[in-house]
Amino acid sequence: MGRRFNRVLARLRKDFQLCIITLMGFFGVLGITPYAVYRLSQGNYPVGIADTVIVLSTIAAMSYAWRTGDTRKAGLWLVAVDSLCATLIAVKLGVNGLFWIYPLILLNFFMVVPLIALLATGAVLSVLVTYATLVPGSVFDSHYQMLSFLVTAMVAGIMSFIFAQRAAYQRRQLQSWATRDALTGARNRRIMDQELKIAVANKRRHGISSAVLVIDMDHFKQVNDRFGHPMGDQVLIKFVELTNRCFRHEDRLFRFGGEEFLLLLSNTNEKGLRAAALQLQAQIAQHLKTPDGPVTVSMGGAVLYADESWRDWLERADQQLYEAKRAGRNRIHIDIYPTVEMA
Structure with missing residues (x-):
């Protein structure tokens, strides 16, 4: 048992993206599961099912990443499923569902490369604003509220994009310094x-x-x-x-x-x-x-x-x-x- 735990810790230390998927997946499952149970028990089946899909998809993605080591596909899967379900929840719950869009934005930029995360975030915001425009009062209480949400979400997305780009660059630099000969550029x-x-x-x-x-x-x-x-x-x-x-x-x-x-x-x-x-x-x-x-x-x-x-x-x-x-x-x-x- 002790050896297995040490191997798990060693793998998490070595694989940054696997560590991110594991930690965010664990806390995501921990945080969303109670909502899924509550909404299903209250008869809010569309939102409860969406929450359940997020939980099960997160567990599946974590399992896939650990089994295969392919964190890229696991991250893409999480971004696609979570973006779809979070959009559905926001449409069904209105303002109460919009709070989940902000952690979704952060999740996207942790899971996939910055450009794909930015596109996914833009797609979610576009769908919400389009639906709210076609069906007034379904998501936002007023146009001012919609504009405020759109601006704050865009600011969060752009700031996350800048941070993710910089972090990815620095990670590449560190990897290069760790694996390359400083003088010649050959591997070390x-x-x-x-x-x-x-x-x-x-x-x-x-x-x-x-x-x-x-x-x-x-x-x-x-x-x-x-x-x-x-x-x-x-x-x-x-x-x-x-x-x-x-x-x-x-x-x-x-x-x-x-x-x-x-x-x-x-x-x-x-x-x-x-x-x-x-x-x-x-x-x-x-x-x-x-x-x-x-x-x-x-x-x-x-x-x-x-x-x-x-x-x-x-x-x-x-x-x-x-x-x-x-x-x-x-x-x-x-x-x-x-x-x-x-x-």
Whole structure:
């Protein structure tokens, strides 16, 4: 029991959107359930049923998010159902139902991206104002009351939109700082370990082959010593830009040492790995230079085995890099599958 609770807490700490769906869903169910029971007991079935639909949909969305990890679909579902039901409640209850529109606006901006939340909020307000105009006295007691509600709801929506946009930007910035190398923009060692674990899981579950290429710049210390660290930094930055241009969007480049990088190639076999290494070697020879001449790199590669851990996989590639260095640098060494692996 204690372990399960700790796993739940760890997952909530790690997944911000899952935490938001869980907390808002929990308090939403806690707050709306009494209203659903009361209205059904009083015979107000349309509103009571709408409340019940909100409660059940919230529970279903929370369950789906926890089971699949897909918080995007869960959020979209909640926004769609809650917006529809809250609009119905406001139409049926009039002014008393309008109070639920304000928490709905906040919910929308917590559940989905700001633009979709703004569109959903605009749709709800448009429906309410249109209905109130066509059926006077059904929702608002006067035009002044309708105008006051519309203005305050729009202000709440716009302010929520601005806040959500800023929060999303800052979250992206924090994620970038946590996963990217500050100098080159390549992914860092922390995210590299996670990506290698994912590749291992994909191999075991779906048979998707992946390969790694460990890359080390030859005599890089001499570049720093002769031309200064700014020149060395420019070489590293240029190398990352060059590598990103050469490979597919789904391939990943990581910096995990001073001048050492790892390239993770998805859906790649030994032949593809060798071709990728040769392509990169040719591009570097052509485009990566210092005042002293072309920069060269040594590379060691390995394709993931079926039942191999990510650490063993990385160690094999690292061993091939060592062999490439020992063979004279500017070399490519690829670990060959043993016969039993090829069978």
